[in-house]
Amino acid sequence: MIPIIGFVGEKKSGKTLILQKVIALLSKKKFKIGVIKHTGHGFKIDHPETDSYKLFASGASKIALLGHGEVGFYGKAVPEPEPEQVRDLYLPEMDAVLVEGFKDAAIPKVLIALSGIAPKWAKDMGGLIAVVSPKKTELKVRHFKPAQTRELSKLVESYIKTHRHKREVKIYLDGKELFIKPFIKDFVLNATVGMVGSLRDAAGARRIQISIDLPEGMKVPIPATEK
Numbered sequence: 001m002i003p004i005i006g007f008v009g010e011k012k013s014g015k016t017l018i019l020q021k022v023i024a025l026l027s028k029k030k031f032k033i034g035v036i037k038h039t040g041h042g043f044k045i046d047h048p049e050t051d052s053y054k055l056f057a058s059g060a061s062k063i064a065l066l067g068h069g070e071v072g073f074y075g076k077a078v079p080e081p082e083p084e085q086v087r088d089l090y091l092p093e094m095d096a097v098l099v100e101g102f103k104d105a106a107i108p109k110v111l112i113a114l115s116g117i118a119p120k121w122a123k124d125m126g127g128l129i130a131v132v133s134p135k136k137t138e139l140k141v142r143h144f145k146p147a148q149t150r151e152l153s154k155l156v157e158s159y160i161k162t163h164r165h166k167r168e169v170k171i172y173l174d175g176k177e178l179f180i181k182p183f184i185k186d187f188v189l190n191a192t193v194g195m196v197g198s199l200r201d202a203a204g205a206r207r208i209q210i211s212i213d214l215p216e217g218m219k220v221p222i223p224a225t226e227k
Helices: 015-028 051-057 083-090 120-124 149-163 182-196
Strands: 004-008 033-037 062-067 070-075 096-100 109-112 128-132 142-144 171-173 176-178
Touching: 004 015, 004 083, 015 033, 015 096, 015 109, 015 149, 033 083, 051 062, 083 096, 096 149, 128 149, 142 149
Parallel strands: 004 096, 004 109, 033 096, 109 128, 128 142
Antiparallel strands: 062 070, 171 176
């Protein structure tokens, strides 16, 4: 699986500053880091005078921009996807994904509180693994001072190394994740690796992605108990 860790805190709490330093340290160690940033006030990454903006305004649901070795996506996303879904669909080649915001997401989190005061909601927040603040808070997790970004990056690195080799099997139907039980995951994993593993150039792969477009008239069978 691709490890994912959130960096959360109040507005202007220092999340971006700490995240910048952690990303820089991990990138120096050749980790490919993806970032997902939550914004509560909307955003625009295109300009009205560009052709891509005009195409989006004409009714396109999503736009992909490619050029000079860079790629960008934007478009409508209703309902708003969870960070794990964005990771799976748009960041599949990353070694890890760091998230800014999404304090309610079911992912491990680092709380950033450079003011020295932990927000009240942090006490009931699930997944908290560390706090970055000038002084220790009442939260019973590892504490790092703002200057200890190197130590914090080692914690993140340890998490990446521990979790990136764990099994993860997901199935998406028309972009929506399908819940599958563990034994089904094992079956899909073993069957897929058995088939793909015999192909040329498959050796050494860490992640397998298969996209299937059903031909017209072919439907996914509905179990007899649900008919």
